[in-house]
Amino acid sequence: MNDKPCSGHRAKITGAMxxxxxxxxxxxxxxxxxxxxxxxxxxxxxxEGESDRG
Structure with a gap:
């Protein structure tokens, strides 16, 4: 596989993922x-505090 780190990030591109x-x-x-x-x-x-109260 082609694992390579992205510039400046900890994410990796693995194939298309x-x-x-x-x-x-x-x-x-x-x-x-x-x-x-x-x-x-x-x-x-x-x-607004908790606005999910109904």
Whole structure:
């Protein structure tokens, strides 16, 4: 198989399939939460709390 790391990422291309590690997903989620918290603190987003209650 042709496993090669992508430039600057931990993901690998294996044939036509992308493989990413659990840590990559965890890092992505952590960064998304951090950016969202910053946007809420800056007043760019409203903190609506739990809106899924029905």
């Amino acid at each position: 992308w493989r990413i590690g659990r840590l990559d997903v965890d890092d992505y989620i952590e960064e998304a939460y951090r950016r969202t918290a910053e946007r809420i603190a800056a007043g760019e987003l409203e903190d």
